[in-house]
Amino acid sequence: MKLRNILADFSITQKGYIRSGVGLFFSLVFPLVLIGLFGLILGSSGSPPTLYVLDADHNSLGDQELLYLINETKAVHVAFVNGPSPSGFSGYLDQNGYSIGLLIPAGFGTAFLEHDPVNVSLIVNPGDAASSGAAIGAVQAAVNYLNLKAANGTPFVGLSMSQVGGVSYTEIDYLVPGLIGFAVLTSPMFAMVDVTSSYRKDGLFRQLSLTPLTRAEWLSAKVLWYCVITLASAAIMIGAGYGLFGARLSLSPSILPFLLVGPFMFVSLGMLAGSVAKTPESAAIIGNIISFPMMFLSGTFFPVQSFPTYLQVFARVLPLYYVIDGLDSVMLYGNGGRALFDLAVVTVLAIIIFLAAIVAFRWREE
Numbered sequence: 001m002k003l004r005n006i007l008a009d010f011s012i013t014q015k016g017y018i019r020s021g022v023g024l025f026f027s028l029v030f031p032l033v034l035i036g037l038f039g040l041i042l043g044s045s046g047s048p049p050t051l052y053v054l055d056a057d058h059n060s061l062g063d064q065e066l067l068y069l070i071n072e073t074k075a076v077h078v079a080f081v082n083g084p085s086p087s088g089f090s091g092y093l094d095q096n097g098y099s100i101g102l103l104i105p106a107g108f109g110t111a112f113l114e115h116d117p118v119n120v121s122l123i124v125n126p127g128d129a130a131s132s133g134a135a136i137g138a139v140q141a142a143v144n145y146l147n148l149k150a151a152n153g154t155p156f157v158g159l160s161m162s163q164v165g166g167v168s169y170t171e172i173d174y175l176v177p178g179l180i181g182f183a184v185l186t187s188p189m190f191a192m193v194d195v196t197s198s199y200r201k202d203g204l205f206r207q208l209s210l211t212p213l214t215r216a217e218w219l220s221a222k223v224l225w226y227c228v229i230t231l232a233s234a235a236i237m238i239g240a241g242y243g244l245f246g247a248r249l250s251l252s253p254s255i256l257p258f259l260l261v262g263p264f265m266f267v268s269l270g271m272l273a274g275s276v277a278k279t280p281e282s283a284a285i286i287g288n289i290i291s292f293p294m295m296f297l298s299g300t301f302f303p304v305q306s307f308p309t310y311l312q313v314f315a316r317v318l319p320l321y322y323v324i325d326g327l328d329s330v331m332l333y334g335n336g337g338r339a340l341f342d343l344a345v346v347t348v349l350a351i352i353i354f355l356a357a358i359v360a361f362r363w364r365e366e
Contacts, residue, residue: 258327272360
């Protein structure tokens with residue numbers, strides 16, 4: 001072997017690699033993106049989960065003392081809710097996708113002053129082990145301190161526990177809607193970025209311009225195809241979830257709009273990214289920059305409620321968040337109102353992106 005030949009080929013290889021934006025992205029940028037995203041998600045100890053409190057005793061002295069102690073643990077953040085009745089509180093948490101709640105019963109303040117036996121009810125979601133564990137630890141610590149301080153160790157404040165909605169969901173129940181949302185994003189998005197940029201580079205769009213096919217018709221055909229693919233993919237994942245892992249999901253026709261409007265939105269977004277890029281390599285980079293934050297920050301693999309507060313705000317800017325949240329609302333929580341809101345957001349975004357893609361897309365380069 002001749003070192004000179006090796007170095008010559010090495011030089012050719014590195015030049016080709018550097019000129020390929022895709023290779024550089026996945027080798028140098030993508031690991032940084034992954035570390036950053038998972039660091040933001042998993043490094044959320046500074047932002048405790050929210051404990052939703054229904055105070056049926058209307059903020060008595062005992063309530064204030066208990067909630068002060070819970071807040072002092074720094075393990076959870078207390079937020080008050082109004083509206084649901086004590087009997088409907090668990091269902092309220094379930095429908096809104098909240099993992100932990102505390103019910104303070106009427107008469108708690110009087111029992112607190114007189115050291116009469118009284119229970120507070122902690123409602124947790126076993127599917128969100130981190131939030132549930134934090135809530136159990138914080139409330140149990142506060143209750144123990146009250147008993148020790150107020151009654152010399154005689155337990156008069158008790159802690160009862162139940163599950164959100166009365167149903168214990170497993171991790172697979174939450175994972176299936178997230179993975180369906182993942183399929184809604186990835187297949188249409190990446191395919192359309194590649195097709196749009198490569199067709200333009202190879203001059204295929206110029207040839208299509210000579211046919212009766214219009215730009216809107218071409219894009220509509222792609223939307224139709226990826227809707228079919230998404231429906232098939234969702235059916236496979238739901239079937240596997242049920243058949244292999246015993247998932248407990250609510251199936252209804254309300255799922256279908258998200259499986260149709262979602263691909264419509266991401267086909268349009270992929271075409272828009274491919275249209276504004278100068279080369280297939282730059283188109284791939286733009287597509288990855290758009291897609292990867294959505295993959296990990298929209299609730300695909302981790303519940304958004306477990307993110308730091310600022311990251312939850314950012315997640316709600318991402319289009320995929322509303323697809324996954326809508327699927328969760330239909331398949332897990334039975335919250336029709338929330339699902340309709342999510343569908344409305346997705347539909348409006350899809351129309352805006354579709355129109356922008358049509359404007360940016362040209363059969364022929366100027």
